[in-house]
Amino acid sequence: PPLLDDRVVVVTGGANGIGRGIAVCAARHGARAVVVADLTCDPAGGGATTVDLVAQAGAQGVFCATDVTDRPALDALMRVCAELGGADVVCVNAGIAVPGDGADISGEDFHRLVGVNLDGALATAQAAAAQMRTRGVGGAIVFTSSMGGLRGGAATVGYSTTKGGIGMMTASLAAALGPDGIRVNAVCPGIIETDLLRSSPALQPTVAPLVGRTPLRRMGAPDEVGEAVAWLASERAAFVTGVCLPVDGGLTAV
């Protein structure tokens, strides 16, 4: 059967970039419905485009306006999933970077990063786990961490700290939720061509050398992260939990 045959898949931050890649791959791999959760479905926000691409790939696309830092909004997201039969796969992908993220990052910027990348991620996973436990049929949670969660970076001090935290969130939730048949894994993308990279001038000077050091000598595409997520979320990875899988052209291996 297709990797995600008949599954209901949720993707936070699904309007753009890697989240869009995850959403469209899920649809291509047979998902029944893909719920795209992001800040706004304003056409300029990308959500409508993702929903169209999901439908073109053969799944029901549903947009749900969700700020992952807002717990009631996450509860509303899970109610939308319940109406679709319940979330089988939840991709905890929403994340931000901030400019000026060096050793002197301000406390305010650091807390903004923590608010979305850690608090928002935990709240999303908790909402997902609660629904999966209630349904009693297990499930899969897949975080989007980063190579910044595996290696430090002089221009990503706060960001890498939050993504390192996602590594331990993955391991610890895998331990806590495994007995309920809920697998928890993460992907750690390397340099992927998205707006997050394009809109962060502070990161630009670091991108070219990182691509130069990447064994495959190119940036990755959002779909290439989506493929790894689809596999981790699928029954083909039924005995895989608690892992952080680099999807980085080999960058963190060298």
Ligand code: NAD
């Ligand atoms: P992006 O900026 O293109 O997309 C991120 C999406 O998340 C946007 O649609 C945005 O609206 C949404 N979002 C932001 N805050 C949100 C919130 N509070 N609630 C709901 N949605 C919110 O970025 P991207 O590059 O696709 O990043 C996606 C994930 O991948 C992030 O977790 C990021 O840290 C991670 N990542 C990206 C790269 C890369 O090279 N682009 C590398 C490693 C990891």
